[in-house]
Amino acid sequence: DADVTQTPRNRITKTGKRIMLECSQTKGHDRMYWYRQDPGLGLRLIYYSFDVKDINKGEISDGYSVSRQAQAKFSLSLESAIPNQTALYFCATSDSGLAGVSDTQYFGPGTRLTVL
Amino acid sequence: RKEVEQDPGPFNVPEGATVAFNCTYSNSASQSFFWYRQDCRKEPKLLMSVYSSGNEDGRFTAQLNRASQYISLLIRDSKLSDSATYLCVVPYSNSGYALNFGKGTSLLVTP
Numbered sequence: 049d050a051d052v053t054q055t056p057r058n059r060i061t062k063t064g065k066r067i068m069l070e071c072s073q074t075k076g077h078d079r080m081y082w083y084r085q086d087p088g089l090g091l092r093l094i095y096y097s098f099d100v101k102d103i104n105k106g107e108i109s110d111g112y113s114v115s116r117q118a119q120a121k122f123s124l125s126l127e128s129a130i131p132n133q134t135a136l137y138f139c140a141t142s143d144s145g146l147a148g149v150s151d152t153q154y155f156g157p158g159t160r161l162t163v164l
Numbered sequence: 165r166k167e168v169e170q171d172p173g174p175f176n177v178p179e180g181a182t183v184a185f186n187c188t189y190s191n192s193a194s195q196s197f198f199w200y201r202q203d204c205r206k207e208p209k210l211l212m213s214v215y216s217s218g219n220e221d222g223r224f225t226a227q228l229n230r231a232s233q234y235i236s237l238l239i240r241d242s243k244l245s246d247s248a249t250y251l252c253v254v255p256y257s258n259s260g261y262a263l264n265f266g267k268g269t270s271l272l273v274t275p
Contacts, residue, residue: 079261090267091208091251098261106262138207142261152198153263155207 051075052156054139060162067126069159071139079142080122081153082106082114084135091138097122098144129163136160167191168266170252176272181242185269187252188234198253199226199237202268208251212237242273 052073061067071080082094093106095114103114111133115123126133137160140153167190177183189197196215200208212219214235218227225238235254239246252266 081262083265088267091265093256093262093264096262104262107256136205142263151196151261152210152213155209157207158205160205 052139052141052154054137054156054159056159057157058160060164061129062164063130065129065163067129067161069124069126069137069139069161071122071124071156073120073139073141073154073156075141075143075154076119077141077154078119078144079151080116081140081142082112082122082124083138083140084108084133085138085158086135094124126161126163129161131163134161134163167257167264168252168254170266170269172267172269174270174272176274177242178274179242179244181273182238182240183242183271184239185237185250185252185271186234187236187254187266188232189252189254190233191254191257191264192230192233193257194254196255197226197228197235198263199224199235200251200253200265202249202251204249208265211250239271242271244273244275247271247273 055070081096083091097116113125139156142151142153170187199211201211202208212226214226223240227236249268251268256264
């Protein structure tokens with residue numbers, strides 16, 4: 049079984065709909081992240097969480113919200129989807145390594161979201 | 165966002181060639197650096213970590229120049245299977261441990 053799973057893998061929705069993307073991990077990592085990837089723009093950080101009680105905005109958080117339900121689960125919501133949120137969304141996790149040193153991130157397989 | 169910059173390529177090289185990618189970064193406080201590989205429409209996967217001046221793993225060598233704030237990735241004896249996008253990764257300057265991914269350099273190895 050994969051260490052980081054994302055559901056759904058593909059989703060087509062309409063403008064104005066609420067969408068939730070889910071991420072689960074079995075790696076036992078404290079830190080979890082949500083990114084979106086668009087052609088030509090690379091990966092951009094949406095939100096990140098360093099533990100269950102810690103949620104932080106990333107580079108492009110507007111229009112998104114997150115919930116860290118447990119150490120293993122981190123959900124991303126689009127309250128009212130719009131077409132420019134069409135993208136490939138990745139969840140990632142990392143361990144709490146040495147203080148002051150970023151650790152390797154492990155990615156889920158991605159969710160391809162299309163907003164019509 | 166210009167914290168991590170890479171030449172997007174594409175780099176088209178024949179099998180067996182040596183190819184090098186460069187990446188510049190702005191976060192002078194970074195202590196960890198990474199190269200990730202991403203195949204089309206797949207998730208990024210770690211290729212190499214760089215915590216000191218460099219790292220070597222088989223045909224792949226990463227070098228770090230802190231004074232000039234750049235990281236390089238050298239691939240020797242290129243294989244067809246090396247065709248992918250290579251992402252340079254550095255911690256964000258204002259987000260603790262969160263990682264900032266470059267836009268990637270595309271490599272195509274041809275027969």
